[in-house]
Structure formats: structure tokens, C-alpha cells
Amino acid sequence: MNETRKYKTKKQAPEPTLKRLPGYLYYLEQVKEEGIINISAPTIGKELELDPTQVVKDLAVTGVKGKPRVGYNTYELIHALEDFLGFNKINEAFLVGAGNLGSALMAYQEHQSLGLKILAAFDVDEAKIGQTIGGIHILEYNKLFHLSGRLNVKIGILTTPNHVAQDVAEDLVNCGIKAIWNFTSAKLTLPEKIIVQNTSMSSYAAVLLRRLNDSDL
Amino acid sequence: MNETRKYKTKKQAPEPTLKRLPGYLYYLEQVKEEGIINISAPTIGKELELDPTQVVKDLAVTGVKGKPRVGYNTYELIHALEDFLGFNKINEAFLVGAGNLGSALMAYQEHQSLGLKILAAFDVDEAKIGQTIGGIHILEYNKLFHLSGRLNVKIGILTTPNHVAQDVAEDLVNCGIKAIWNFTSAKLTLPEKIIVQNTSMSSYAAVLLRRLNDSDL
DNA sequence: TTTCAATAAAGAAAATTTTCTTTAAATTAT
DNA sequence: ATAATTTAAAGAAAATTTTCTTTATTGAAA
Numbered sequence: 444m445n446e447t448r449k450y451k452t453k454k455q456a457p458e459p460t461l462k463r464l465p466g467y468l469y470y471l472e473q474v475k476e477e478g479i480i481n482i483s484a485p486t487i488g489k490e491l492e493l494d495p496t497q498v499v500k501d502l503a504v505t506g507v508k509g510k511p512r513v514g515y516n517t518y519e520l521i522h523a524l525e526d527f528l529g530f531n532k533i534n535e536a537f538l539v540g541a542g543n544l545g546s547a548l549m550a551y552q553e554h555q556s557l558g559l560k561i562l563a564a565f566d567v568d569e570a571k572i573g574q575t576i577g578g579i580h581i582l583e584y585n586k587l588f589h590l591s592g593r594l595n596v597k598i599g600i601l602t603t604p605n606h607v608a609q610d611v612a613e614d615l616v617n618c619g620i621k622a623i624w625n626f627t628s629a630k631l632t633l634p635e636k637i638i639v640q641n642t643s644m645s646s647y648a649a650v651l652l653r654r655l656n657d658s659d660l
Numbered sequence: 661m662n663e664t665r666k667y668k669t670k671k672q673a674p675e676p677t678l679k680r681l682p683g684y685l686y687y688l689e690q691v692k693e694e695g696i697i698n699i700s701a702p703t704i705g706k707e708l709e710l711d712p713t714q715v716v717k718d719l720a721v722t723g724v725k726g727k728p729r730v731g732y733n734t735y736e737l738i739h740a741l742e743d744f745l746g747f748n749k750i751n752e753a754f755l756v757g758a759g760n761l762g763s764a765l766m767a768y769q770e771h772q773s774l775g776l777k778i779l780a781a782f783d784v785d786e787a788k789i790g791q792t793i794g795g796i797h798i799l800e801y802n803k804l805f806h807l808s809g810r811l812n813v814k815i816g817i818l819t820t821p822n823h824v825a826q827d828v829a830e831d832l833v834n835c836g837i838k839a840i841w842n843f844t845s846a847k848l849t850l851p852e853k854i855i856v857q858n859t860s861m862s863s864y865a866a867v868l869l870r871r872l873n874d875s876d877l
Numbered sequence: 878t879t880t881c882a883a884t885a886a887a888g889a890a891a892a893t894t895t896t897c898t899t900t901a902a903a904t905t906a907t
Numbered sequence: 908a909t910a911a912t913t914t915a916a917a918g919a920a921a922a923t924t925t926t927c928t929t930t931a932t933t934g935a936a937a
Contacts, residue, residue: 455874458867459894465862469822469845483914491847494896499915511914512904529869543794547764557865577760597872605686622872624864628686630708638875640868644859645682647841648774650675651857652746655814655839657672658855676924700884711926716885728884728933 456504461528463501466491468524475517483514530558535596537620539611540603541566541574541581544626548600550577562596591618598622605629673721678745680718683708685741692734700731747775752813754837756828757820758783758791758798761843765817767794779813808835815839822846 470491474482484502488495502515505523509515525531534557538545541564548554549564566572567584574581582590599615601608601623608629615623622638625631631639687708691699701719705712719732722740726732742748751774755762758781765771766781783789784801791798799807816832818825818840825846832840839855842848848856 456870457894461867461870462863465845465860465866466847469862470847485914492849495914496897496916497895500895503916509915510904511902511916512912514914527870528866529873530865534869534872543764543767543769547761547767550760550764551861552760553861554865557862557869559865559869598868621875622868624868628682630683630687632709636875638868638871640864640871642861642864643682644768644770645686645774646679647857647859648747648771648776649682649745650678651815651839651841651855652751652774652776653673653678653744654855654857655751656746658838658853674924702884712884713886713927714925717925720886726885728886728931729882730934731884 460501460504463493464504464524464528465530467498467502468521468528468530471517471521471524475521480517481510481514482517482520484509486514528557530556532558533560534558534598535594536561536598536600536624537587537591537596537615537618538564538579538600538602539566539584539587539615540601541568541571541576542602542604545600545602546576548602548626549579552577559598561600562594563590587614587618591620596620598624600624600626601631602626677718677721680710681721681741681745684715684719685738685745685747688734688738688741692738697734698727698731699734699737701726703731747773749775750777751775751815752811753778753815753817753841754804754808754813754832754835755781755796755817755819756783756801756804756832757818758785758788758793759819759821762817762819763793765819765843766796769794776815778817779811780807804831804835808837813837815841817841817843818848819843 467487470487471482484498485495488498502520505520505527507515507520507523536559538549538561541549545564549561554561561579564576564579564581565584565587566581571581572583597620599620599622601612601615603611605627608625608627609631612623612625612631612633616633616637622640623631623633625639625641626643628643628645633639684704687704688699701715702712704710705715716726719726719737722737722744724732724737724740753776755766755778758766762781766778771778778796781793781796781798782801782804783798788798789800814837816837816839818829818832820828822844825842825844826848829840829842829848829850833850833854839857840848840850842856842858843860845860845862850856
């Protein structure tokens with residue numbers, strides 16, 4: 444038994460579960476549109492091609508209880524999921540690196556449904572500074588340090604070239620950023636407390652291409 | 661024992677391994693730049709914060725053999741990885757949905773290092789048709805059917821709105837597409853043989869936001 | 878040479894995640 | 908009311924992935 448963790452030992456949800464949760468949320472929103480009030484785990488599982496017990500276990504992390512013979516309350520479940528994931532509050536973020544991928548993410552409106560609000564973007568390229576993409580201003584990189592002092596932004600979106608990623612990440616940490624969404628290929632070495640979410644396109648491409656090459660001999 | 665698979669039972673690499681491989685590749689390219697000819701698994705592991713035996717197991721899928729006391733040949737390993745992942749050949753793709761995310765991916769040059777070549781993009785929006793982004797032409801959606809007859813494109817990149825994703829995916833399959841890189845939130849129901857790689861930003865956001873909310877109580 | 882140390886490879890163990898079973902609860906039909 | 912059926916929840920088993928051990932090979936040093 445871990446004495447130091449006697450309280451607050453709500454063992455955090457496993458990553459595979461977390462990754463599936465937005466899928467449930469998206470599906471449930473469709474279901475709600477159809478006016479369905481209650482939905483069972485087997486029904487959800489059938490639609491999303493998941494084991495029904497897996498669905499039950501996944502949804503259990505939100506704390507919502509389903510009723511036997513009835514299922515879950517659609518509305519309650521949606522809210523619990525949004526709540527659990529933090530999608531229904533405004534999660535402010537800074538973005539660094541307004542290149543192709545960066546400006547894409549700025550323009551990508553869908554972030555809003557994740558409650559993600561990019562307050563400002565930063566770049567060192569004079570040509571980009573002053574521009575506005577998707578309603579987000581691109582500011583001079585150095586402004587990051589001033590702005591972060593006034594605002595309490597916790598999320599940094601990293602879309603710089605790989606070779607400056609580590610330096611920028613360290614700057615972000617010094618600016619009080621708690622979590623970094625890393626879109627670069629660089630392996631970031633940062634204090635343990637910092638949450639790093641690596642989202643490298645190449646990982647996905649790797650799986651896709653390999654499976655494809657596997658399939659045709 | 662599975663008699664039907666006596667030959668060709670090169671059990672395919674596990675997905676976690678595949679997802680790590682591009683990381684090795686990126687790191688090894690840096691190492692090569694520094695003129696380092698041989699590198700050991702423990703060294704790689706230290707840099708990438710991975711267990712050394714995990715590194716050995718991961719790299720073993722490429723078939724490259726390392727030498728005790730010496731390590732792997734950097735050059736050989738890079739090529740084996742590129743080969744294994746299919747990054748060093750041209751993987752032609754069509755993209756459907758030239759919205760924010762779609763045009764971002766078109767502009768995103770880094771795909772080239774994955775050997776991914778987007779031959780053309782398709783959209784139904786008159787305003788977008790005829791435009792060129794990142795050197796890729798946006799064509800009328802219906803042209804997809806003509807073009808696919810002449811070309812032998814196997815990869816489809818799906819960046820449409822969610823509500824048309826299923827229909828477009830089916831069209832792509834009918835056009836001979838073998839693998840779909842799905843950036844939408846829709847759950848695609850397609851023939852089993854079709855390889856679907858779901859890459860939903862919201863899954864990543866979910867993990868990031870949850871971990872962040874976990875950390876500050 | 879001969880010994881020693883570092884390391885890849887192969888196999889075993891541990892941890893994690895998914896799937897399977899059982900149990901209990903709740904609604905509907907008889 | 909009562910029984911039957913569906914379903915969530917909890918626990919067990921299985922599968923997968925990661926980490927740990929052991930073994931054997933290779934190059935360097937004595």
C-alpha cells in the first residue's frame with residue numbers, strides 16, 4: 444500500500460480509454476440529435492465496434508452510472524464526458540511556429556469544440572508577424588515572455604521546425620506553460636511535471652504505410 | 661499451430677513499435693549528421709528515454725542486426741527503417757476535403773520525407789476548385805472517379821466535414837483506394853480489407869487536457 | 878593470446894489492457 | 908405479483924506490451 448497517496452488515489456484513466464472518449468462524445472452528440480434519451484453500452488459498442496464491457500469500463504471513468512435495462516442517459520453522459528475531458532471549459536493556449544502546420548491549426552475551427560482557445564501565435568519570421576489567421580494574431584516571438592506574465596496560459600502548441608523545438612519548449616516552460624502539445628518530431632526533454640503530448644504525423648504515416656505494404660505482400 | 665499460415669507468418673510489427681520507429685529515424689538522421697557510424701541500443705534508449713531492450717526489440721523488426729560491443733551501423737539502420745516504413749518510396753495519395761485541415765496538409769511539406777505525395781485534392785466547394793495549395797491542385801470532387809481510373813493511387817486522405825466522411829470513404833474505396841488516413845471524427849464502416857488510420861486531433865486533446873486537469877487537482 | 882567488459886539476442890516475468898464470466902439490479906411481459 | 912430478460916458492474920481470465928534476466932558474441936585491453 445502506498446501510504447503517501449492515501450487520499451486522491453483516483454487512479455487516472457488509462458490512455459487508450461482517454462483516446463476513445465472523444466469518439467463516444469461525437470457519437471453521443473449524434474444520438475442526442477436524434478432525440479434518443481437513453482442508450483445502452485451494447486448499442487454504443489455495436490456502432491463504434493467496441494466490446495460492450497469495454498464501453499462500460501471506459502464510460503465508468505466519468506463517474507456516470509447507467510441503469511440496467513435502460514442504459515445511460517444521453518444528456519448526462521455527454522456532459523460528464525465533456526466535463527471529464529475539459530472540453531466544456533475554455534482552455535487557453537499559445538501557439539509557437541506559424542508555419543504550414545501552425546497556421547493550419549490556427550485556422551482549424553474544430554478546436555473550439557475541444558474548448559481550446561488559441562489566444563495568440565508567435566513566430567520569428569518578420570513576414571508572418573502582424574498577420575491574422577483564423578482570428579488569431581501572429582506576434583513577435585519575444586512578446587511571448589511579456590504576454591505570459593499577464594495571462595495565465597497553461598497550454599503551449601509547438602509547431603516550430605524540429606531543430607528549435609527543444610529551445611522553444613524550454614522557453615514555454617519558463618513562461619509558466621504546464622502542458623505542451625508537440626507537433627514536431629523532436630524528443631523534448633523537460634521537467635517531469637510538464638505534460639508533453641507528442642502528436643507526430645509521421646507515427647501515423649508509419650502505421651498506415653507499413654500496414655499497406657504488409658497487405659500487398 | 662495455424663496451418664493456413666505456414667509461410668509468410670512474419671508476424672506483423674506491433675502498433676506501438678511502428679509508432680516509435682519514426683522517432684528512431686529522426687534521431688538517427690541527426691546522429692548521422694554528426695558523423696557517428698555506429699550506435700548502440702543503450703545510447704539510443706538514453707536519448708529517447710526508452711528501455712534499451714525495447715530499442716533492440718523495436719529495431720529488430722527491420723531485420724538489421726547489431727554487433728555486440730559496437731552497436732548498429734547508423735547508415736544501414738536508417739535505410740532499413742525507411743525501407744521498412746516505406747518512407748523512401750513514393751506513396752501516392754488523393755486528398756478529399758480542402759478545408760482548413762485539408763489545405764494545411766497540402767501545404768505541409770514534411771509529408772515528402774514520408775514519401776507521401778498528394779497527387780491531387782478534391783472538393784465540392786466551387787470557390788476552392790481550381791485553386792492550388794502547396795503545388796497541389798484542387799479539383800472538382802466528381803473528377804475523383806475519372807482520375808482514379810487512370811492512376812493507381814492506394815492512399816486516401818480524408819479531411820472532409822464529419823457528416824460526409826462515410827460517403828466519401830465509400831467513394832474512395834470504390835475508386836480502388838486501399839488505405840484511408842481519416843482525420844475526421846466519424847467512425848468509418850468499410851470492408852475489412854481497407855486499412856483505416858484514424859487520426860483524430862480530439863483524441864490527443866483529450867489526453868492532454870485530462871492530464872492537465874488531473875495534475876492541478 | 879587470454880581475459881574482460883559491453884552489448885545484442887532470446888527468453889521469462891511483470892505490467893497493462895482487453896475480453897470473458899458472473900452477479901445483481903431494473904424494467905417489461907405474463 | 909411474479910418471472911423472464913436485458914443490462915451495468917465487478918471480478919477473472921486472456922492477450923498484448925513492456926521490462927527484466929540470462930546467454931552468447933564481439934572487440935578491446937592486459
